[in-house]
Amino acid sequence: MSSLSDAVGSIVVDAAGDRVGVVTDSDGDRLFVRPEPGALDAVASKFGWMEARRDAYPLAPEHVATAGGGTVRLRE
Template identity: 40%
Template sequence: MRSDVTLTEDDEGKNVVNADGDTVGRVTSVEHGKAHVDPDPGLADTIRSKLGWGDADEDNYQLDASSIESVSDNEIRLRR
């Protein structure tokens, strides 16, 4: 279990991929180190999150740091 992952607003707009490399969502916002992920972002949501205008809403899911394998410049990869 990883506890050293710290998410910031810089991670907003990144794709979230599973261990097999399949995109499962996009980070719409990061609040208090917790990412909020839209599992099916539309074009408008994608643009808003890339611009840092994302909001957490009822369609988003909170991503816990213990579920994250790694964070790169373009994506957040989930643990298997």
């Protein structure tokens, strides 16, 4: 993947490989992730997604372990 903007539409999985959302947008520095129903509570505090419910939440590059092949894998 040449840049984070290429990740739009990718499935987001946690370090264990469980699906937690999908990338809906990128601003060049961050990805925006729409969480799967039920996954928000599991990852919200880890990534600072504690503000009011939103359609998509920002994900900083330091939280991404790998990105490519239609999948973004998060760090532990």
